[in-house]
Amino acid sequence: MESRQYLQIPGPTNIPERILRSLSRPLINHRGPEFAALLDDCLSGLQRILRTRNDILIFPSSGSGALESVIVNLFSPGDEILVVSQGLFSERMAVIAGRYGLAVQRVLKEWRQAARAEDILAFLERDPEHRLKAVCLPQHETTTGVSNDVAAIARAVADSRHPAILVVDAVSSLACLPFETDAWGIDVAVSASQKGLMLPPGLGIVAVGPRAWRLAEGATLPRWYWDYRAVQSRLRDHQLPYTPPTSLLFGLKEAVAVLEEEGLENVWRRHAVIGRSVRASAEAMGLSLLAEEAARSDAVTAIRMPPGVNYDDLAGVLLDQYRVVIGEGLQHLKGQIFRIGHMGAIHKPEVFAIMGSVELALHDLGWTVELGAANRAVSLGFSRRTC
DSSP states (O other), X not given: OOOOOEEOSSSSOOOOHHHHHHHTSOOOOTTSHHHHHHHHHHHHHHHHHHTOOSEEEEEESOHHHHHHHHHHHHOOTTOEXXXXXXXXXXXXXXXXXXXXXXXXXXXXXXXXXXXXXXXXXXHHHTOTTOOEEEEEEESEETTTTEEXXXXXXXXXXXXXXXXXXXEEEOTTTTTTSOOOHHHHTXXXXXXXXXXXXXXXXXXXXXXXXXXXXXHHHTOOOOOSTTOHXXXXXXXXXXXXXXXXXXXXXXXXXXXXXXXXHHOHHHHHHHHHHHHHHHHHHHHHTTOOBSSOGGGBOSSEEEEEXXXXXXXXXXXXXXXXXXXXXXXXXXXXXXXXXXXXXXXXXXXXXXXXXXXXXXXHHHHHTTOOXXXXXXXXXXXXXXXXXXX
């Protein structure tokens, strides 16, 4: 009998059974009243999860597509933007912008470091003519398991009185880490379906605030599929301008219900406790963590490969013997780290299973580890709270 597989890559994530069932519902007429009600439920639910009254736009796309939509709707060729580059996915925003002819300045950080308010302010202070149109950064860099303090950065940008809008990539942080679009003053928030929202890939999400809409009025880049105005216009009729991913919307409505039944603040707390437990367990096995201590994420933990252990061997033993799937390092981190995603549908029993399996796999591969150390550390991580 085949055992359950633990999909602990940094996304897509495990999908709860009740959400899987919702995805299998028969399709409905996407131009009829039943779809209109479904779409309205999804949009209002996303506003609650994003903690915003801003407009929510959705696209049948990946998170990368949603990032591209920001570029083509808000900017013109030659516009200057500032992008925090600290890993593969944060750099992607800069690459997209460059392809469209924008002038990109980068806040370059090591692939283990967080961006800080002073990093951003240094660029804004050198821009008295206010040529920078936007500051773009991720809340969480999936490549490295690093979280940025978006609240502090947003406060600093607001206090600087620089008019640049704030664009935040929340693809791998939404419904995992605390996120307050309106309270923090985020002008554009970008996310996707396949991580904290516990859905399959295929749904791009953008929350657009008033300052971003004003910027869009003068934007001249060509667009069709990604056109915010076209989407906004059809949303007034409770429709989308193209064939919608109806099954994903069934799942999204159910995912919002799952999150709200637990309580969004409780979801954040659960991820914090699990993140702490995973990190403690890794260190109890004699492993070292990639991210600088103050910036370690509660959504993904990046762990350095122990000496003498090959990533492919570890991933193979975990999959074949323990049915646990982990993520590899990307680009220059390939072979140097492995990543454990702990976002979305993950609770206390799964953490014991995952980290105990990592310990056993490392032992199988000759790494010296005291058996039982991993789960003792998990227990201590959970000792102050329940999950």
